[in-house]
Amino acid sequence: MRKQQVKWILLVAVSTGTMLSANAQRGGRNRNKPATDTSKPVQPTVINNNNQNPTNFNPYGNTPIEKAPVAGGFNDTIKRSLRNDAIYDKVSIKDRTPLPYENIRLDDALYTERVWREIDIREKMNMVFRYKAEDDNGDQRFINILVNAIRQGKVTAFDPVDDRFTTPLDSIHFESAMTGGNTCDTQPVFNLLDPTKIDKYVVNCDVLNPDAIVKFRIKEDWVFDRESSRMICRIIGIAPMKTLMSVDKKTERQAIPLFWVYYPDLRPTLVKYEVYNPKNMGQSRMTWEELFESRMFSSYIVKTTLDNPQNKFIRQFYPKDDQGILRLLEGDNIKDKIFNYEQDLWSY
DSSP states (O other): OHHHHHHHHHHHHHHHHHHHHHHHHHHHHHHTSOSSOTTSOOOOOOOOSSOOOGGGOOTTTTOOEEEOOOOSSSOOOOOOOSSOOSSSOOHHHHTOOOOOOOOOOGGGEEEEEEEEEEEETTSGGGGGGGOOOEETTEEOSHHHHHHHHHHTTSSOEEOTTOSSOOSBOOHHHHHHHHTTTOOEEEEEEEOSSOTTSEEEEEEEEOOOOGGGOOEEEEEEEEEEETTTTEEEEEEEEEEEEEEEEOTTSSSEEEEEESOEEEHHHHHHHHTTSBOOOSSOOSTTOOBHHHHHHTTOSOOEEEEESTTOTTOOOHHHHSOSGGGHHHHHHHHHHHHHHHHHHHHHTOOO
């Protein structure tokens, strides 16, 4: 019995020694290898305790932020009539196309002068530019016709940095011009039951009012065609003007163009819009293209290439505020010089 116990003790001792030797050999092999595999970079683990996305960080916490609705600007949606809103069909108006211009050869241009003039729609003759009716094709104010044509891709708006149509405006810069500089203000909306609690924040952005556009600048060429023996006027471009007021908001300082539109590209759009006629809203209504081609508007000259080697505006020659009448008289003087050139070519 005692011999069997001794055998079992020796067997356990031999087994324990074998296991320790195997573990020692494995430990030696592990020590020959680096503790960490440096062949691949270890990506650091970023722990976001706030559980927030930095790109969507809201400085106002969890309070919702809304944009105030815009009304009365250039973003109003015009609903189309579901029935024929007239006793006659207006399909012919939509199919109108402008007549092509008569070609003028360079050798036949005996006399050419360029004139810049401004249309003030507050004058009685220009009140048709402010007609506020709505039709299926949108607001009938002339500035809205221009803006809708640009947004629909029918014409291109050019940067007002110059009037030579060198830099087209993209949609971001054009919409920025239409929002009055994109100035926004965030205002809190408090709870009616608990005035100390803020329900939401409302963002109010400045919007350019269409009624604030009271002037349009026109760039045109006066050419005497030797072949037809007559003076021809061709409009080159049109620019709506934004009026800058004084600090007290009572005096107009100056008017700057918002953008330029190439008039020949605009003619196919203007021929599809009719001008307001206060005497008869029937067949006697002319189109906007006919109004400009027939010169049925009142304007005054602000710049010309006639006797102007310094390329200055008339306002720069008469800069004082009380010299407005002198500017008008100088514009009429330029008009008379162009008119008299044509008349002096004939003998009576």
